[in-house]
Amino acid sequence: MKHIVSMDSAALIDSGVQQNYGIPAIILMEQAGTALSELFFDKFCSASDSVVFLCGTGNNGGDAMVMARNAFFKGFSSIKVIITKESLRDIPAIQLDIIRSLGIDTYVWENDRSICEEICSKADWIVEGLLGIGQKSELRQDIKSIVSFINNLDDIRIFSIDVPAGIYDDYGLIADVTVNVGVYKQECFFPSYRKRCGDIHLVEISFPPELIKRQSSGLLIEDISVFSDELNISRYSHKGDRGRIGVFAGSAGMLGAALLSGKSVLRTPSGYVYLFVGNDIFEQIYPIAGPLVVKKESDLQSFDFMDSVLVGPGWGRCENRVLLLSSILKKFDKGVIDADAIYSLKLLIDKEDVSLGTGWVLTPHIGECAFLLNTTVDKLLKNPLICQDFVNRHSCTLVLKSHVTWIFSPGNIAVYDGCFSPLGTAGSGDVLAGLIAGLLTAYTSSFSAACAGVIAHANAAKLLYKDKGWFSSDMLVDYIGLSLKEIGIEIYERER
Ligand SMILES: NC(=O)C1=CN([C@@H]2O[C@H](COP(=O)(O)OP(=O)(O)OC[C@H]3O[C@@H](n4cnc5c(N)ncnc54)[C@H](O)[C@@H]3O)[C@@H](O)[C@H]2O)[C@@H](O)CC1
Ligand SMILES: Nc1ncnc2c1ncn2[C@@H]1O[C@H](COP(=O)(O)OP(=O)(O)O)[C@@H](O)[C@H]1O
Ligand SMILES: [K+]
Structure with a gap:
């Protein structure tokens, strides 16, 4: 180690x-x-x-x-x-x-x-x-x-x-x-x-x-061996066993982020992926969503169970989002909060007593995290450990994204030394958020799922760069399946 x-x-x-x-x-x-x-x-x-x-x-x-x-x-x-x-x-x-x-x-x-x-x-x-x-x-x-x-x-x-x-x-x-x-x-x-x-x-x-x-x-992580004992993907499983995941993403003009993060979840071992969108973009996104099952946010009441959710990519920032996030947090207990939902979460925390819990993973980049923690980008860059106080208070996992990615949960710290600039391309964070949301159903611990997601994301980028050179985030999604398999997220031969 x-x-x-x-x-x-x-x-x-x-x-x-x-x-x-x-x-x-x-x-x-x-x-x-x-x-x-x-x-x-x-x-x-x-x-x-x-x-x-x-x-x-x-x-x-x-x-x-x-x-x-x-x-x-x-x-x-x-x-x-x-x-x-x-x-x-x-x-x-x-x-x-x-x-x-x-x-x-x-x-x-x-x-x-x-x-x-x-x-x-x-x-x-x-x-x-x-x-x-x-x-x-x-x-x-x-x-x-x-x-x-x-x-x-x-x-x-x-x-x-x-x-x-x-x-x-x-x-x-x-x-x-x-x-x-x-x-x-x-x-x-x-x-x-x-x-x-x-x-x-x-x-x-x-x-x-x-x-x-x-x-x-904490640990400097390079591969998933430190976490692999917690994985649970049986060869006998079917889609219903491997997780239903709800993705709340996209808004007018931001369909790409919703599709990218939803397709990223589909490339993980998860079973079903439901993409929840506002009524205003439902008709637009429906025909181009491929294997994603598209639902209207207004139908959320009829879904009582999801194994995990992803909230935020391209979601937009308005009062409605804060209210919807509040209902999502009350309804579900496991998922990823990313991008615009980090912004809504901050407004919610300032307004009321929010309890997150061990199932939740926040994936802010440095700017979003500085906003969430009421600090400056410079202070975070010079000492990411200031995130510890937040994760202890909210009992959650936080992935602080940058050229070096720090992952925190109460009592745990992991560092992934990325330093691979091709990964810093628009939409790459949406792909990571989808990956982690998918892995949350395969791992028992959210911290392990977050670490494995960060490793798989970076590994996908390295494989893709080797094959194709500089790339866009939609190409990255296509390498997720291979990357996960390569880092050891595979089917188990024996029941556990
Ligand atoms: N102590 C040990 O058992 C070992 C130490 N090792 C080496 O020793 C290093 C630590 O040695 P030291 O504890 O002697 O410390 P350093 O060699 O890092 O520096 C100590 C000196 O730097 C000065 N100093 C401190 N802050 C300064 C600043 N801001 N500007 C200018 N000068 C400043 C101090 O006045 C002091 O004289 C390790 O980094 C490692 O390279 C290794 O040999 C392994 C074993
Ligand atoms: N120089 C770099 N080396 C390694 N990874 C990087 C570098 N720059 C950015 N990244 C990674 O790229 C992703 C960018 O995410 P984010 O900023 O949320 O992008 P977007 O909002 O466009 O999706 C993060 O996972 C981050 O760690
Ligand atoms: K030195």
Whole structure:
């Protein structure tokens, strides 16, 4: 399992390993530096590249110096070590003594600024060990000026150790590769900071799994294996067993969103899909709805049971919608609230005491979520964890969509590191909402259904992009069935 922890909790793991198990920091540093070197040499750089190891005064700089030593022993022809200032902390100071006694060229930024700048500008790679998990708030001016110089260099690649320097700072370092040491750092996956990390990797060191688990704030998810035991799709089932799903979507001029999300539900293992629309568009949508059963919203009273519902894609925003959402929430207990229905939900919450419950999944994008939570887009991008309070109050699941998607429910957090821009196309969110609504009938937990939906959505996009290049959302729907099957949402051979 890939746990994520906060940078502060990672420091507690560091100190816990030293105190509880007597493994000294210098051994951890040796392990970190060696694992980082192996990854760097294997995947990224060759012995003929010129590499600058840029070291701060703390242990992050110490890791970089262990890497420099390993590169020296590996026969790298051009390596240089730059330290920000002479006065290093204890362990990095030991590493520096070794570097100097090996005769590796070493420079001090605060003494020889212009030489250091020239060296950096000629390098193929800069290994950045300026600051790791010890960094607090915004960068100090001396480090800020180094970071800003590096960010403005062309034709150079940056390998950040653990976390990029200045992760909290609007002018922080922009890395090509970030390698988390020992455990994934949650801050690297905050949408604002994610863009500074480039490709994120992990190297393992002696962090006992129980210490990581104790500090874990959630899981980085890539596949559905962590949830698969909850799936229930029997080979003996028929359409009636696999779920009736009601889709409340579309309004005048927004038929596309209704069809897209409805067809997306149909591509999941669900059985029947009923599309509920207003009287004004019923005649228009009826002939083009394919296998969707189209009903009028006004007939809702005659439907007492749905296994799940989807409310919101292209639904429009008006007082009527708020009232209809209120009746839907009273009538059903499981479903997805997306797009325009997020807006209606917010108005409803402001007006009356709304109780959602564990069956409901909200799928806002960042802008919709900021509106729902009475916060700003910037605050959410810099700390998606502020969603936790909302999900705890409403006992629901919330999928915060962006280039990195965060999924919350009370006591659970999952992160899907998407970063695949073809998926950011109009209507892609409607497809995801349909997918999750369909999966809600296959999974016992809404959180698992939401996570599986996010994974299947992204996987469909990758399959489609590989086959066809850039795509539109209607094409994405056609890849959902294949994607679900590929990620392991299949028919079970035995009854459960
Ligand atoms: N402690 C351990 O057991 C291990 C630590 N490791 C490495 O050590 C790193 C953490 O080391 P440290 O705790 O020494 O911390 P850092 O090396 O991240 O930085 C600490 C230094 O940064 C300065 N600083 C803090 N905020 C700043 C800001 N905003 N602007 C400028 N300077 C700032 C502090 O004054 C302090 O001197 C990890 O990220 C990892 O790379 C690894 O070697 C694994 C083991
Ligand atoms: N750069 C990106 N990388 C990965 N996924 C992305 C990216 N940009 C957007 N997405 C995904 O695309 C979908 C867009 O949803 P949304 O904004 O609701 O679109 P729409 O309203 O057009 O349906 C979300 O699932 C989001 O996570
Ligand atoms: K760093």
